[in-house]
Amino acid sequence: MSRAKRVTIADIARLAGVSPGAVSFALNGRPGVSDQTRQRILEIADRHQWQPSSAARALVGSRAGVVGFAVNRPARTLGTEAFFTDLIAGAQSSLAARRIGLQLVVVPTIEEEIATYRRWRSANQVDGVIVLDPRDEDPRFEALRELPLSAVVIGSQESADDDPASIWLDDADAAHTLFDYLAGLGHRRIVYVSGPGEFQHTRIRSEVLAGLASRGVVGETVVTDFSPAQASAALRTLLSRAERPTAIVFDNDVMTIAGLRVAQEMGVAVPAELSLASFDDSIVADLVHPSITCLTRDTFGLGERAAEFLLDQVDAPEVLPDRAGPRPVLTVRESTARPGA
Incomplete structure (x- = not known):
């Protein structure tokens, strides 16, 4: 395929052996194709540097109806942590009530997380993202500003000036x-x-x-x-x-x-x-x-609040004020006592 020719959805469909409709579903994060087919289509689109045209974007509208969540954690640990199960369930509960989808990916590095945001934004696959585990001088925040892409950070303290809004737990x-x-x-x-x-x-x-x-x-x-x-x-x-x-x-x-x-x-x-x-x-x-x-x-409640906050942020022209998350409480059980008790 000539590099000078702009790759179209029809080209990707031919290379993947599927219909153009299936390609559209996959690229826009919508149901209607299997995970295996979706992955094959996305790999072909990435390989040929597919970009949606501004005309196509205008035809389908400005909203994808999907929220993105790229988790940068070792994949082997996610299935064992109740925190992620509860957080995702809470977010999904809030989003499903508004018929909004959740696109979840697990990435190995912060660089791949940023690359995921760029792919989602270029293909108009998500309306915004939930960001987890903030760092000091976090490179993701600058990338989100440049794209631009609406975001809400689940953090440990209030956000700094120019950073995305945070739902934070002290x-x-x-x-x-x-x-x-x-x-x-x-x-x-x-x-x-x-x-x-x-x-x-x-x-x-x-x-x-x-x-x-x-x-x-x-x-x-x-x-x-x-x-x-x-x-x-x-x-x-x-x-x-x-x-x-x-x-x-x-x-x-x-x-x-x-x-x-x-x-x-x-x-x-x-x-x-x-x-x-x-x-x-x-x-x-x-x-x-x-x-x-x-x-x-209340991690389930945290997921609910984060998703609701992000949907509000997507609708807002400016970065919204931070919001407080559910405050944790100490639950004392049998594993602690006075030294030598």
């Missing part, structure tokens, strides 16, 4: 709730086993823990990739020290349960010798023994 307050509780129990050697260090919430939680030095607490952050495997490896290392921590807080419930298994494997009694806690809660955290002390938040 992670500093949440971290104080959990770390202060452990310090109040008398723990003076506390470790935070986090996800990736570049995430804003990791920095905020680590800073709160470091700030407890004024109360005589020796705090430490161990960075992982959110996986149970790395959480387990981190705990084996921590419990092999001559001077062990007396309390360990994990970023999510699955990591905490993996840590609990390691403690049992090494004969360390929870909570008599070691207190464990999590920044995320789920039904599983209440079913294991000992049950896990967690920060409990």
Whole structure:
């Protein structure tokens, strides 16, 4: 195919062996084709640098009726985290009530996430995107401004000037709730086993823990990739020290349960010798023994609010003011106690 010729939907249909209608469904993120066919069509469109014409865009209207959500997390961890299941279910519940679709992709890097936004915008596949896990000086925000593409960030603090609007949960307050509780129990050697260090919430939680030095607490952050495997490896290392921590807080419930298994494997009694806690809660955290002390938040409600906020942002000519997300509360269960209790 000549590079000088502009690739059309008919060309893509011929190369994919499908009808032009199927190509249109695939490129616009609409139902009507299988996932396998959709992927084949999108790969062909990318390979030949297909771009929708301005005339075609005008004919179909300015709205795609779809919201995008590109998740930059290891794919192997998503199926185990109740946080994502609840968040997506909440967003889908809100969107379905307005007959809006949700296009979800899992990407391996932040560069691929930005590339996904560019593809969605160029093909008019989504009206806006939900952005997760903000970083300090996040390169995604500049890309979203340049496209431009409506966005709402699920973040840990209020957004900076010129950044997309944020539905935010005060992670500093949440971290104080959990770390202060452990310090109040008398723990003076506390470790935070986090996800990736570049995430804003990791920095905020680590800073709160470091700030407890004024109360005589020796705090430490161990960075992982959110996986149970790395959480387990981190705990084996921590419990092999001559001077062990007396309390360990994990970023999510699955990591905490993996840590609990390691403690049992090494004969360390929870909570008599070691207190464990999590920044995320789920039904599983209440079913294991000992049950896990967690920060409990309405993640389903967060997904609902984020989706509603994004639809409002799509309709607005300017960036809307930030909104507060559901405030987490501490749920104390069997996995925490005074040191040596």
